[in-house]
Amino acid sequence: MAARLSRHELSDLCLGKPPLRSLSVDDTVADALAALKKIDDNYVSVWNCHHSFIRKPQPKHQTTISKCTTCTCIGKVCMVDIICFLSKPQNLSSPSAALNSPISAILHQTSSLLVRHLPPTASLAEAIDVMHEGVHNLVIPIQNQFEVFDSNLRHADKTTYCWLTQEDIFRYLLNSIGVFSPTAASPINTLGAIDTQNLFAVCYNDPASSVLDLLSLSLIYQSSVAIVDPNGKFVGEISPFVLNSCDEAVVPAMATLSAGDFTSYIDCGGPPEDLVQLVKERVEDKNLSELLPDETGLCSWSSFSSSCSSDEDSCSGKNWKLGGYSGRVGRRSEAMVCYRWSSLVAVMIQALAHRVSYVWVVEEDGTLTGIVTFQAMLKVFREHLKFMC
Structure with missing residues (x-):
């Protein structure tokens, strides 16, 4: 089988x-x-x-476009790449x-x-x-x-x-999960699926801008950036999956807020009014007024309007608001967690259900100890298939 x-x-x-x-x-x-x-x-x-x-x-003098051979x-x-670059x-x-x-x-x-x-x-x-x-x-x-x-x-x-x-592969494997018994039902700590090395974290009061390099790394590892308190307990995350549902309007918040406040700012319900005002004040204090949105809620420096002027239908139905709440399906910044004794299939289903490629591993007291990614789970399934074949 x-x-x-x-x-x-x-x-x-x-x-x-x-x-x-x-x-x-x-x-x-x-x-x-x-x-x-x-x-x-x-x-x-x-x-x-x-x-x-x-x-x-195309320029008027350009009548043909050279074709590619390969x-x-x-x-x-x-969007995370763009937000990090602009920030x-x-x-x-x-x-x-x-x-x-x-x-x-x-x-x-x-x-x-x-x-x-x-x-x-x-x-x-x-x-x-x-x-x-x-x-x-x-x-x-x-x-x-x-x-x-x-x-x-x-x-x-x-x-x-x-x-x-990788998500497509896991959804396909889930339909035949019985093939991987008893591996799929085994605890993740017995399968070597917990990554404790590539663990990206910042403290709640650290500047949100301090996560820029970590966010870029989390895209490569398909993970996220954890937020912890001084005792190392997990309190939240700045997730690329949430940030991908935002737009360039979150750049001022990234430049001025703490990591903890930034998670509230990008929550799919929209930013609290007090944080919106705080961002505005700090942007003005730093003399970065070009970052502020105009009366329509769009950043004056955004290319959105000019880029869509020749393709009006592409903009229909979009409603880009200050704070990053976009027309896409929003994802709340509530992080997914599991325990080291959780089964592989349970963690896999948890990640697929919430459309993320990772699940944080915490102790009973909330201390962050690791992360399980699709990459680590793939290794387990790969070894199982090679053994069975």
């Missing part, structure tokens, strides 16, 4: 997957911001070619200029290692092996090309692509 499961082709997992909307390596941070506001996914793929779905007016996905970007001290004084930076400015050095092209005939076992190496997204050609009507989604070879995430 395990051998049969491991031989399942990735095309089975790709059924119903939408085609990727891609950005070009020639696009800007502003283009990435506009793109993320147009799609439902938290990430947008970046390619080495010029097939960007952000339509820009199109390769070289990474992905999300850097050198960009706070001139966010407009920062938005005009090339998209490479927000691509992490290891970004190309986080995505991998695989054929649809590749097996589930191959996918797990690749993801065990640290790959987040598998880029798969869509086999039924005739179902894709938008020519803007096709690359030079007339191919469209979708991608599979």
Whole structure:
């Protein structure tokens, strides 16, 4: 049974997957911001070619666009990348200029290692092996090309692509969880699934800006940044999954609030009025008035309006508010926790149910002791499959 499961082709997992909307390596941070506001996914793929779905007016003298011989996905970007980039001290004084930076400015050095092209005939076992190496997204050609009507989604070879995430793999495995008995029912501390090394944490009263580098690392490890009290007890988190539901309007809060207050600010119910006023006062004190929103609630430096002017339908239904409460599905900043004696399948279901790729591990008194990520769980399932096969 395990051998049969491991031989399942990735095309089975790709059924119903939408085609990727891609950005070009020639696009800007502003283009990435506009793109993320147009799609439902938290990430947008970046390619080495010029097939960007952000339509820009071409110079009058330019009548043809050179075609690419090969199109390769070289990474992905999300709203957290943009928020962290705009929140850097050198960009706070001139966010407009920062938005005009090339998209490479927000691509992490290891970004190309986080995505991998695989054929649809590749097996589930191959996918797990690749993801065990640290790959987040598998880029798969869509086999039924005739179902894709938008020519803007096709690359030079007339191919469209979708991608599979670690979450997709786990949802697929969950349907056959009985194959992994008794491993799936074993406590996580007996399976070596608890990571105590790559544990990112700050204190409640630390500046929110102190988490910028940790947030970038948490994207690579698909984890989060914990907030602890002076005794090391877990009190909350600044989660990339919550922050991805925000927009660039949270940059002033990131630059001025404490880590603890920032979690309240980005909660999906919207920021408390007292924190909104506090951010405004501190921004003015730091002479960063360009960061403040105008009367419409949008930042004057945001590229949102200009980017959507040529594509009005893409903005319909969006309601971007101060504080990061976006038109997407909001996620509350309540963190998911488990105990070292929790079973692997329980932790797996907990993560999938809340659409996160990790669960914090705490002691009975609330002390933070580790984290369980999809990466660690994949290692367990991979070893089980190899043993059974």
